Amino acid sequence: MDIRINLATRYFYNTRKVNTGIAAVVLVLLLLLAYNIASLVANVSTERALKKDMGILQARFDESAKGITEKQYRDLLKKIAEANAVIGKKAFDWLLLLNRLEEVVPEGVALGAIDPSLKDGTLKLSGAARSFGALRSLMENLESSTHFTDVLLLNQGQLSVGEKQKGISFTVTCKVDFT
16 A cells, blocks of 8 residues: 555645634624724713713802892792791691581581681681571680680671571681690
8 A cells, every 4th residue: 555645744624614714703803893883982972962961060050059149039938938838728737626616616507618817826707597596605605615715706697598597697706726
């Protein structure tokens, strides 16, 4: 047997497969490069937008740090007073007032309007009574109660509904302990 082939002189790997593998790796690297470039461009534009917003906010901060004028301060105090008034109205304990009124309003008296004034601690009651005795009983009950003081009958008048139903309309004011 005569062997004439020298195995040491030739490469024994498939160059086509190696070239295909190298091309695939280069393609993947190019795709990663394109993705990184796109991310860089997006980050640069985001950075510019953030710097612009930061400049606007810094300008607003610098302007507000100068202080407020006397007129702005008065307007702010006015808004605070309005908000406190709304909060005060919502914080009013209607159940306590109605329970106290239920204790003093006798049978034969119907209250039509209850108008509390938190500023001066007064209460205005308007309504109708079947008779003068029922109205007198209401006045006496209000005066004898520890929660109501300075009871005044502002006005009274005859009230008639139809021919048979008659009564007395009235308005009473008093000072009330709202606590």
